[in-house]
Amino acid sequence: MKHLIIFTRPPRPGQTKTRLISAIGPVGAANLQARMTRLLLHRVRKLDAAITIRIDVDSRDTSAARKWLGRRFDCAPQIDGDIGRRMAYAFERAFSAGAQQVALIGSDIPDLTAGVISRAFDQLTRHDVILGPAADGGYYLVGMRRAAVAAGAMDIFAADMPWGTRRVFSQTLTIAGARKLSIGRIPVLRDIDRPADLAYWKKLSGRSYIRAAGSRISVIIPALNEQHRIGMAIDSLNTAVDIDIIVVDGGSADATVAIAARHGARVCHAIAGRARQMNAGARRAHGDILLFLHADTRLPSDWDDQVRCALADRAVIAGAFSLGIDAPARKYRLIEMAANMRSRWLQLPYGDQAIFLWRQDFLKNGGYARLPIMEDFELMRRLGRQGRVVTLASRSMASPRRWRKLGALRTTLVNQKVVVGYLLGVSPETLARWYRFQERLS
Numbered sequence: 001m002k003h004l005i006i007f008t009r010p011p012r013p014g015q016t017k018t019r020l021i022s023a024i025g026p027v028g029a030a031n032l033q034a035r036m037t038r039l040l041l042h043r044v045r046k047l048d049a050a051i052t053i054r055i056d057v058d059s060r061d062t063s064a065a066r067k068w069l070g071r072r073f074d075c076a077p078q079i080d081g082d083i084g085r086r087m088a089y090a091f092e093r094a095f096s097a098g099a100q101q102v103a104l105i106g107s108d109i110p111d112l113t114a115g116v117i118s119r120a121f122d123q124l125t126r127h128d129v130i131l132g133p134a135a136d137g138g139y140y141l142v143g144m145r146r147a148a149v150a151a152g153a154m155d156i157f158a159a160d161m162p163w164g165t166r167r168v169f170s171q172t173l174t175i176a177g178a179r180k181l182s183i184g185r186i187p188v189l190r191d192i193d194r195p196a197d198l199a200y201w202k203k204l205s206g207r208s209y210i211r212a213a214g215s216r217i218s219v220i221i222p223a224l225n226e227q228h229r230i231g232m233a234i235d236s237l238n239t240a241v242d243i244d245i246i247v248v249d250g251g252s253a254d255a256t257v258a259i260a261a262r263h264g265a266r267v268c269h270a271i272a273g274r275a276r277q278m279n280a281g282a283r284r285a286h287g288d289i290l291l292f293l294h295a296d297t298r299l300p301s302d303w304d305d306q307v308r309c310a311l312a313d314r315a316v317i318a319g320a321f322s323l324g325i326d327a328p329a330r331k332y333r334l335i336e337m338a339a340n341m342r343s344r345w346l347q348l349p350y351g352d353q354a355i356f357l358w359r360q361d362f363l364k365n366g367g368y369a370r371l372p373i374m375e376d377f378e379l380m381r382r383l384g385r386q387g388r389v390v391t392l393a394s395r396s397m398a399s400p401r402r403w404r405k406l407g408a409l410r411t412t413l414v415n416q417k418v419v420v421g422y423l424l425g426v427s428p429e430t431l432a433r434w435y436r437f438q439e440r441l442s
Contacts, residue, residue: 001050001052001098001099001100001101002048002050002051002052002099002100002101002102002103002121003051003052003054003094003097003099003101003102003103004044004047004051004052004053004054004102004103004104004105004117005054005055005056005090005091005094005102005103005104005105006040006041006044006053006054006055006056006073006104006105006106006107007056007058007078007086007087007090007104007105007106007107008033008037008055008056008057008058008106008107009033009057009058009059010057010058010059010061010064010065010068011030011031011033011034011037011068012030013026013027013029013030014026014030015030016029016030016033017029017030017032017033017108017193019193019194019195020032020192020193020194020195020198022195023195023198024198032192032201033107033108034068034216034242035205035214035215036107036108036109036110036192036214037069037107037242038213038214038215038216038241038242039110039210039213039214040105040107040109040112041069041073041241042213042214042241042305042308043112043113043114043213044114044117045072045302045305046114047114047117047118048118051121052074052099053073053074054073054074054075054076054094055069055073055074055075055076056075056076056077056078056086056090057069057075057076057077057078058077058078058086059077059078060077062075062076062077067238067264068241068242069241069242070238070239070240070241070242070243070304071238071239072239072240072241072301076093078090082159082163083163083164084157084158084159084161084163085157085159087104087142087157088154088157090104091104091144091154091157092154095146095149099146100145100146101121101124101125101143101144101145101146102143102144102145102146103117103120103121103124103130103141103142103143104141104142104143105117105132105140105141106140106191108191108192108193109134109140109189109190109191109192110190110192110201110204110210111189111190111204112132112140112141112189116132116141116186116187116189117141119186120132120141120143120184120186121143123184123186124143124144124145124184126182126184127145127181127182127183127184128144128145128147128148128151128153128176128181128182128183129142129143129144129148129153129156129176129181129182129183129184130142130143130144130183130184130185130186131143131169131172131173131183131184131185131186132185132186132187132188132189133169133185133188133189134169134188134189134190134191135188135189135190135191136166136190136191136193136194137165137166137167137168137169137170138164138165138166138168138169138191139168139169139172140189140191141186142156142172148181151179151180151181152179152181153176153179153181155175155179156172156175156176158175208311208312208313208314209312211288211312212289212308212309212311212312213308213309213312215287215288215289215308215311216242216243216244216286216287216288216289217240217242217243217244217287217288217289217290217291217304217307217308217356218243218244218245218246218281218282218285218286218287218289218290218291218359219237219243219244219245219246219291219293220246220248220278220281220282220285220290220291220292220293221233221234221245221246221247221248221260221265221281221292221293221294221295222248222250222274222277222278222281222292222294222295223247223248223249223250223252223256223260223277223295224249224250224251224252224256224272225252225253225254225256226252226254226256226295226296227252227254227255227256227259229295229296229399230247230256230259230260230263230295231259231260231262231263232298233293233295233296233297233298234247234260234263234264234265235263236298236299237293237299237303238264239301239302240303240304241304243287243304244266244285244286244287245264245265245266246265246266246267246268246281246284246285247260247265247266247267247268248267248268248269248270248277248278248280248281249267249268249269249270249277250269250270250271250272250273250276250277251269251271251272266284268280268281268284273370273372274351274368274375275367275368275369275370275371275372275375276370278292278367278368278375279367279368279370282359282362282363282367285359287359288358288359288360289307289308289311289356289357289358289359290356290357290358290359290362291307291354291355291356292351292354292355292356292376293354294351294352294354294398296398296399296401297352297354297396297397297398297399298326298396298397299321299354299396299397300321300394300395300396302394303321303354303394306321306392306394307319307356310356310390310392311356311357311358313388313390315387315388316387316388316389316390317357317358317361317383317384317386317387317388317389318355318356318357318361318380318383318387318389318390319349319355319356319357319389319390319391319392320343320349320350320353320354320355320356320389320390320391320392320396321353321354321391321392321394321395321396322336322340322343322353322391322392322393322394322395322396323335323336323339323340323343323349323350323352323353323395323396323398324336324395324396324397324398325397325398325400325403326397326398326399326400327400327403327404332400332403335403336395339353340391343391344391347380347384347388347389347390347391348377348380348381348384348389349376349380349389349391350376350377351375351376352396352398353391353396354396355376355379355380357383361383361386365379365382365383365386367379372429
C-alpha cells in the first residue's frame with residue numbers, strides 16, 4: 001500500500017508564505033499559496049489509483065479546509081510542533097493505517113509533477129529513504145518504507161535538525177548514513193518560499209498550463225424557484241478544488257435563497273432573466289475562470305480538472321461539456337447526438353452544457369447580451385470569431401423536464417425554429433414571446 005501525504009496551509013493572509021509578505025503583501029502571499037496548491041492537486045490526480053492521497057493541513061479547522069480543497073481528498077489536521085515533529089507524526093499515522101511506502105511533499109514546488117512523485121515511489125522499492133532535494137538546501141519530498149522504521153529511519157526528523165536552513169538536506173543525509181539506510185534521490189527542484197523565488201514563479205506562471213491549473217473557478221447558477229434542485233446542484237460541485245459558487249436569484253417565491261445559502265453558496269440578486277442574472281454573478285465572481293451552470297444540470301465528478309485542462313490550450317477561448325439528458329428513453333439519445341454534433345461542428349454549445357471561459361474574456365466581450373432568449377447562442381458566436389470553442393467528451397447531465405413538458409420532438413423543433421428565426425433576423429423579443437406561447441400550449 002502506497003500513501004502520499006501533502007502538507008499545506010489554508011490561504012489566509014498573514015498566516016501563510018510569510019517570507020513573501022514583504023514583497024507581495026499578505027493577500028498576494030495567500031493567493032500564491034492557493035494557486036500552487038491547486039496546481040499540485042491538479043497534478044496528483046494523475047497518479048496511480050493505488051496511491052492513497054491525504055492532505056494534512058496546518059489548521060484545526062478541517063471543515064474550512066475541505067471547503068477549499070473539495071471532498072475528493074482525505075483531509076486531516078497537522079499536530080502542533082516544529083516541522084520535524086509534524087512530519088514524523090504524519091508518517092506514523094500512515095504506517096499505522098497499513099501503508100508500506102509513504103512519501104510526503106510540500107505544496108510550493110511548481111515543477112513537481114506526477115511523474116516525479118511516481119519515480120519516488122519506484123525508488124522506494126529499492127531504497128529505505130528517498131529524498132527530493134530543494135534548490136535552497138532543504139527537501140521538497142521525503143519518503144520511506146515501513147521496513148526502514150525499525151532501522152531508525154524516523155531519526156531523520158530529529159528535534160535538533162536546523163529546519164528552515166540550507167543545512168537540512170545535508171544533515172538528513174548524515175543521519176540516514178549513520179543508520180546505514182540506503183538512500184535514493186530524485187531531481188533537484190525549486191520551491192517558492194522567498195522573495196528571490198518570485199521571478200521564477202512569474203516565469204512559470206506565464207505558461208498557459210500553469211495559469212489554468214492554478215486558477216480558481218467561479219460557478220454561477222442563475223435560479224428562479226428552484227428549491228427542489230438548488231441544494232443538490234451545489235452539493236454536486238463540492239468534490240472540486242477551490243471553487244467559488246454563486247447563486248443569482250431572480251426573485252424566487254420559494255425557499256431557493258435560503259437553501260442555497262445553507263448549502264454554502266454565495267447568494268446575490270438580479271432582475272429575472274438568465275442573461276441579467278449570469279452577468280450579475282460574473283461581476284461578483286472571485287475566480288479567474290467562470291462556469292455557468294443551470295440549476296437542473298449536473299457535472300461529471302472531475303469537471304474542474306477538465307475545465308482547467310481545456311483552458312490551458314491558448315487556442316481555446318471557451319468550452320462546454322457534451323449534452324447528456326438524465327432519462328433512459330432512446331429518443332433522448334437521438335436528441336443528445338444531434339445537439340453534440342451541432343456543438344462540435346458549429347462550435348455553438350448551449351447553456352445547458354455548462355459553458356465556461358476565462359473571466360477576462362467574458363468581461364472584455366461585454367458578457368451576455370441582454371436578450372430574453374438565445375443569450376448563450378449569441379455569446380458563443382461572438383467568442384467563436386476570436387478562438388476555438390471546444391466541446392468536451394464528458395457529459396453534463398441535464399434534467400429532462402423541459403423535453404417532457406413540451407414533448408421531445410416538439411421541444412427539438414421549437415428550439416430549431418428559434419435558432420433559424422434568430423439567424424434570419426427575427427428579434428429576440430419576438431422569439432421569446434413565440435417560445436412562451438408554445439410553452440403555454442403544452
